[in-house]
Amino acid sequence: MRINKILVVLLFPLIAEVMISCCDCIDSLIGHYTNKTMIVKNLDNSGPNPLTTTTNSVPKEAFGIRVQLTRERTACLAPPQSFFIQSAYATSCKCPPPNQLFAQDSVVTIQIFTLNDFDPNHPANSDVSDYFKVFEGSTFSTITDFIKKKKTVLYSDDELELDFDVLLMTPPSLNQSHKFKVKITLSDGRILEEMTPSIDLI
Amino acid sequence: MRNIFVTILFFGIYSGHSFCQDSLNYKSKWQTRPNYGINVPITRLLDGGRIPDNLFEYGDHSTYWQVLSVSYFFHKHWGIAINFQGMTGKNISKRAEAFLADMNSEYENNYYVTPSTGASYDNFNPISGNFERGFIGLIYRYEKKRLFIYPKISIGVSSFYTDWGKAILKQKNSNNLIEVSYDSGKRPNDHIIMAASAAFGYKLTKRFYLNTDLMTSYYKTNITFNKKTTDLNTNVSTSESFKYNKKVFTLSIGTGLIFVIR
Numbered sequence: 483m484r485i486n487k488i489l490v491v492l493l494f495p496l497i498a499e500v501m502i503s504c505c506d507c508i509d510s511l512i513g514h515y516t517n518k519t520m521i522v523k524n525l526d527n528s529g530p531n532p533l534t535t536t537t538n539s540v541p542k543e544a545f546g547i548r549v550q551l552t553r554e555r556t557a558c559l560a561p562p563q564s565f566f567i568q569s570a571y572a573t574s575c576k577c578p579p580p581n582q583l584f585a586q587d588s589v590v591t592i593q594i595f596t597l598n599d600f601d602p603n604h605p606a607n608s609d610v611s612d613y614f615k616v617f618e619g620s621t622f623s624t625i626t627d628f629i630k631k632k633k634t635v636l637y638s639d640d641e642l643e644l645d646f647d648v649l650l651m652t653p654p655s656l657n658q659s660h661k662f663k664v665k666i667t668l669s670d671g672r673i674l675e676e677m678t679p680s681i682d683l684i
Numbered sequence: 685m686r687n688i689f690v691t692i693l694f695f696g697i698y699s700g701h702s703f704c705q706d707s708l709n710y711k712s713k714w715q716t717r718p719n720y721g722i723n724v725p726i727t728r729l730l731d732g733g734r735i736p737d738n739l740f741e742y743g744d745h746s747t748y749w750q751v752l753s754v755s756y757f758f759h760k761h762w763g764i765a766i767n768f769q770g771m772t773g774k775n776i777s778k779r780a781e782a783f784l785a786d787m788n789s790e791y792e793n794n795y796y797v798t799p800s801t802g803a804s805y806d807n808f809n810p811i812s813g814n815f816e817r818g819f820i821g822l823i824y825r826y827e828k829k830r831l832f833i834y835p836k837i838s839i840g841v842s843s844f845y846t847d848w849g850k851a852i853l854k855q856k857n858s859n860n861l862i863e864v865s866y867d868s869g870k871r872p873n874d875h876i877i878m879a880a881s882a883a884f885g886y887k888l889t890k891r892f893y894l895n896t897d898l899m900t901s902y903y904k905t906n907i908t909f910n911k912k913t914t915d916l917n918t919n920v921s922t923s924e925s926f927k928y929n930k931k932v933f934t935l936s937i938g939t940g941l942i943f944v945i946r
Binding site for chain 1: 852917
């Protein structure tokens with residue numbers, strides 16, 4: 483009787499794998515990616531949607547910055563193999579996603595600095611991140627919330643290019659030329675920094 | 685025209701033949717009464733001009749068809765009747781279109797408007813129409829050889845849907861974004877309805893009558909649409925109410941047939 487129990491315990495992993503293994507799954511490709519470079523552009527949101535602009539001026543209530551973060555695939559890992567059996571002997575399918583890209587490093591903070599005097603409380607080189615909000619579809623979120631909710635596992639190479647718009651929700655009190663620096667701190671200690679072209683916020 | 689003439693001739697001949705048989709005056713127990721007519725509002729539920737008017741699957745001016753109507757006479761003069769009417773109004777299928785147009789004209793001077801609504805009423809049901817009402821009533825009959833009148837008092841339920849509507853407003857030359865939404869909080873709206881009616885007409889045959897139906901009905905509504913305006917940046921909202929607390933009186937005029945089942 484005792485030997486039966488021991489056999490059941492030993493065979494349990496095999497039985498479990500037979501139950502959940504997949505009959506016709508494509509071998510999934512598992513890899514990693516790293517945050518590589520960043521481009522920032524001025525946005526004019528005076529129309530129905532935010533558009534990148536190279537003009538010299540934008541209404542100050544409709545200004546924003548488009549951040550384009552480029553991530554690169556770093557390595558591919560071999561797909562996990564079944565320990566006990568070939569998948570052809572399985573009785574059900576629970577296929578993993580065909581592509582899974584895990585972050586090698588992640589975004590820890592995104593900060594926006596004004597390089598010119600913004601208002602009496604924010605002279606040049608002040609952090610004005612709180613004056614900006616990330617705009618997606620028809621929702622706004624703070625930069626901190628945006629980082630928290632952004633998923634780090636990607637399922638397609640198309641997702642390696644990350645574009646997001648940060649809109650200036652508190653316009654400057656000074657109508658003058660403005661220039662901003664976007665600083666992204668990554669979990670591996672690297673810092674990505676880019677500056678927007680100068681623009682008159684009128 | 686020729687078809688109408690042939691039909692009238694047929695009924696004339698058939699009715700003449702039938703009346704050679706015994707009349708069923710006060711003898712019939714079961715009748716059914718298909719009917720078609722119009723509803724004319726004496727008082728209106730929808731004022732016209734208010735944006736939430738477009739979120740009602742209902743029309744004050746409407747047509748009705750009586751898909752189910754059975755009367756049972758348990759006495760020479762007295763009986764009970766149940767009936768169910770499907771109804772539609774001519775602009776109900778354009779409610780969504782009208783809501784989008786109204787939202788645009790209300791806000792388009794200062795905003796880029798992206799409206800949406802659940803009030804898409806193009807899925808017309810040939811049995812129940814867009815909205816419906818059902819009655820149970822006490823019916824009295826007075827019959828002569830060829831003429832009859834059936835007064836009736838009824839109580840029932842009048843039912844229609846209300847829906848949501850909203851718009852995202854992107855302010856021109858600004859990053860500001862506002863959401864304006866309208867919602868009554870409930871979709872089906874059922875109301876107790878009372879009605880007094882009279883059917884009168886002409887007996888074409890022993891079992892087949894032509895009739896006209898006149899009915900006045902009354903019900904009271906208590907519907908409130910809440911207009912919520914939310915600044916999507918700050919999530920600060922303001923609310924405004926649109927009340928539809930109305931006493932709705934309607935005059936219905938219809939015509940149809942009465943078949944004596946037995």
